[in-house]
Amino acid sequence: MTSSFDPNGVGLVNGNLFGLPCSYESAHIIVWGIPWEVTVSYGSGTAQGPQSILRESPQLDLYDFDQPMGWKQGIYLAGIPEFIHCKSDSLKTKAEQIIAAISQGHTLQSSPIAALLTEINQECERLNQWVYDQAKIVLNQQKKLVLLGGDHSIPLGYLQALGEVYDTFGILQIDAHSDLRQAYQGFQYSHASIMTNVLQIPAVTKLVQVGVRDVCAAEVTQVQESQGRIVTYYDPALKAQLHQGKPWQTLCEEIVAHLPQLVYVTVDVDGLDPKLCPHTGTPVPGGLELEALFCLLRAAIHSGRQLIGFDICEVGNGIWDGNVGARILYKLCNLMSI
Numbered sequence: 001m002t003s004s005f006d007p008n009g010v011g012l013v014n015g016n017l018f019g020l021p022c023s024y025e026s027a028h029i030i031v032w033g034i035p036w037e038v039t040v041s042y043g044s045g046t047a048q049g050p051q052s053i054l055r056e057s058p059q060l061d062l063y064d065f066d067q068p069m070g071w072k073q074g075i076y077l078a079g080i081p082e083f084i085h086c087k088s089d090s091l092k093t094k095a096e097q098i099i100a101a102i103s104q105g106h107t108l109q110s111s112p113i114a115a116l117l118t119e120i121n122q123e124c125e126r127l128n129q130w131v132y133d134q135a136k137i138v139l140n141q142q143k144k145l146v147l148l149g150g151d152h153s154i155p156l157g158y159l160q161a162l163g164e165v166y167d168t169f170g171i172l173q174i175d176a177h178s179d180l181r182q183a184y185q186g187f188q189y190s191h192a193s194i195m196t197n198v199l200q201i202p203a204v205t206k207l208v209q210v211g212v213r214d215v216c217a218a219e220v221t222q223v224q225e226s227q228g229r230i231v232t233y234y235d236p237a238l239k240a241q242l243h244q245g246k247p248w249q250t251l252c253e254e255i256v257a258h259l260p261q262l263v264y265v266t267v268d269v270d271g272l273d274p275k276l277c278p279h280t281g282t283p284v285p286g287g288l289e290l291e292a293l294f295c296l297l298r299a300a301i302h303s304g305r306q307l308i309g310f311d312i313c314e315v316g317n318g319i320w321d322g323n324v325g326a327r328i329l330y331k332l333c334n335l336m337s338i
């Protein structure tokens with residue numbers, strides 16, 4: 001950090017998140033934006049999420065009630081690669097052809113759907129490898145890594161890299177969906193299949209899901225048959241307990257109790273009330289308020305658990321969406337430093 005930087009001043013627009021005057025070398029937290037939304041199955045625009053968060057981030061004041069000097073650790077945006085965005089746009093057009101053909105009754109094995117599907121799955125695997133490679137670089141430098149999506153498929157490579165660093169860790173997933181589909185619509189790396197793929201990582205011993213309210217029967221069965229590896233707090237059940245007078249803090253402590261010592265947090269913003277991020281890809285009525293999310297995150301940290309990394313996905317390209325996404329990013333960065 002430069003000695004002349006005034007955290008009380010007007011937010012700087014200098015190409016870095018929150019206008020912070022740090023470099024890759026001086027920062028403790030490295031952020032990569034991954035503008036990728038190839039397999040979106042409803043609304044689009046989340047590929048612009050990282051840029052939306054960057055654009056709105058100087059609007060935030062830097063005083064954080066959980067970590068007032070958190071900005072001093074240094075948060076640096078390594079980039080939002082344009083080549084990823086271009087590839088995403090190209091492949092999304094092909095994915096839309098597949099989705100349209102399926103909706104008309106065609107099978108995944110019919111031509112030319114099969115060829116397009118193979119291409120998309122291969123390109124998604126290449127993206128996973130690229131993310132894995134960048135994660136290894138950052139982790140080998142003893143820095144923390146944060147990913148900004150893009151759709152929810154983007155953190156797989158990062159989690160695979162973490163699985164080589166830590167013997168065991170748990171995942172706290174904030175989401176309106178379980179994301180436990182099996183190769184949804186034929187896409188092996190669909191945003192709706194991310195947790196199915198993540199559970200292939202042996203180091204991931206526990207998945208705790210919060211806010212889920214749009215789910216299929218097969219996903220519910222998978223949770224029930226996971227022998228406790230997956231614990232899901234469905235939004236209707238949470239709301240019922242709140243309506244009966246159970247304090248949210250008590251619920252947060254119960255949720256956190258399922259997590260192991262090391263925790264990775266993945267925030268799909270559709271897990272929040274859609275008024276907070278109205279341009280997310282698959283909005284669902286219900287969900288968490290922003291301060292309820294922060295209360296849950298605090299409960300994890302105050303329990304003595306260690307946050308080893310996180311991602312924020314499905315932020316839309318709206319001013320308010322970017323503003324809220326930036327606030328989640330800053331809060332999690334500060335909690336990760338406690």
